[in-house]
Amino acid sequence: MNKIQKKILMPFVLAAALSFSGCYFFPNEEPVLEPPTLDVEKVVYSTYTVGRKDIESAVIQSGYVISASETDCYFNKYSGQLKNIYVNPGDFVEEGQLVAEMNNGTIEYQLKVQQKKVELAQLNYNNSHSAVDKLQLDIEQSTLESYQDQYDGGRIYAPVSGQVSFVKTLNPGDMVDPYDVLVKIIDPDKLCVRAEVTGSGGFSADDPVTVEVNGDIYEGVVVRTPKEELEEGDGFSDAVFVEFTKESPGFGCLGSIGNIKKVKASSLNTLVIPKYVIKTDGDRQYVQILKNDEKTEVDITTGVSNAVEIEVLSGLSEGDKVISR
Incomplete structure (x- = not known):
C-alpha cells in the first residue's frame, strides 16, 4: 500500500475505531423514574x-355572716381571779343578767357589814339631827359606795338582751384583766354579711343581691359600701354590708362564709x-x-x-x- 492510499484510508479507520469504543466515553443512560407521590393526610379539627x-354576668364577693348588733362584755375596773362564767354560746340572756364574776374575797361580807353601819348611822342622825351624826352618816355612806363599786367591778351584767355568740375559754381561778372580752352578745334578728372589697367591689347601696350560705340561697340588699363608710367615718372603709330581706340564716351560721352575688346582666x-x-x-x-x-x-x-x-x-x-x- 503506497503512502497515498494510507492517507486516504486513515480517516475511515479512526472513525471506525471511535464508533466501536464509544461505550467507554459515553455511559449508558439510566431509565427515568416516576416522581414519588405523597398521600396528604386529612386535617382533623376539634x-x-x-x-x-x-x-x-355577675359580681361575686365572699364575706362572713355577722350580727349588725354585737355587744362585748368585760370587767372594766381591775384585774382579778375569775370565779365563773355563767353563760354558753347560743344562750339567750336578758339585760341585767349576771354573766360572769370574779372571786371578790371578803368584799361581799364587808359590803353587807357596811350596809348595816349605814343603817345605824342613819338612825342615830334621825334621832339627834346633830352635825356629828350627820358627818358620821356621810362617812359610812361613802365607805358603802366604795365597797359597792369594788363589788360591782367584779361582776359582769348583760348590757343588752340577746343571744350569746362567744364565750372565752377560761377556768375558775384564771386571771382576767380589764377590757378582756369574755362574752359577746348579738341580736339574732339582725344577721348580715360583711365582705372586704377593693374600691366599691362593683356594688352600690340598695343593689339587690343573693347570698349563698352553707349551700342555701338567701335574698338580700346592699346597705353599706366603702363610700357610705368613709362618709360616716365608721372605720370600715373597705367593706360592703348586706342585709337579708326575707329569710335569714340561723344562729348556727354565724361566722360562716357568705358568697354575695350581684347579677349585672343575663x-x-x-x-x-x-x-x-x-x-x-x-x-x-x-x-x-x-x-x-x-x-x-x-x-x-x-x-x-x-x-x-x-x-x-x-x-x-x-x-x-x-x-x-
Whole structure:
C-alpha cells in the first residue's frame, strides 16, 4: 500500500475505531423514574357544637355572716381571779343578767357589814339631827359606795338582751384583766354579711343581691359600701354590708362564709360558645366553623359574657361546629 492510499484510508479507520469504543466515553443512560407521590393526610379539627343555655354576668364577693348588733362584755375596773362564767354560746340572756364574776374575797361580807353601819348611822342622825351624826352618816355612806363599786367591778351584767355568740375559754381561778372580752352578745334578728372589697367591689347601696350560705340561697340588699363608710367615718372603709330581706340564716351560721352575688346582666336560652374560640382582627370578631368538611370564617356579634363563656347574638346557628383548635 503506497503512502497515498494510507492517507486516504486513515480517516475511515479512526472513525471506525471511535464508533466501536464509544461505550467507554459515553455511559449508558439510566431509565427515568416516576416522581414519588405523597398521600396528604386529612386535617382533623376539634370542634365545639353551638347550643343554647342560660348565661349571666355577675359580681361575686365572699364575706362572713355577722350580727349588725354585737355587744362585748368585760370587767372594766381591775384585774382579778375569775370565779365563773355563767353563760354558753347560743344562750339567750336578758339585760341585767349576771354573766360572769370574779372571786371578790371578803368584799361581799364587808359590803353587807357596811350596809348595816349605814343603817345605824342613819338612825342615830334621825334621832339627834346633830352635825356629828350627820358627818358620821356621810362617812359610812361613802365607805358603802366604795365597797359597792369594788363589788360591782367584779361582776359582769348583760348590757343588752340577746343571744350569746362567744364565750372565752377560761377556768375558775384564771386571771382576767380589764377590757378582756369574755362574752359577746348579738341580736339574732339582725344577721348580715360583711365582705372586704377593693374600691366599691362593683356594688352600690340598695343593689339587690343573693347570698349563698352553707349551700342555701338567701335574698338580700346592699346597705353599706366603702363610700357610705368613709362618709360616716365608721372605720370600715373597705367593706360592703348586706342585709337579708326575707329569710335569714340561723344562729348556727354565724361566722360562716357568705358568697354575695350581684347579677349585672343575663340572657335565657340563648346561643353560647366558649370565649377561647373567638378570634379578633381590630373591631372584628369572628370564629372558624367546619362546614361541608371545610374551614370557613364567620363574623359574629356577642352579648352577655362571664369569665369563660359568651352569648352569640348573630352569625351562628344552633348545631354549628365551631373549630376550637
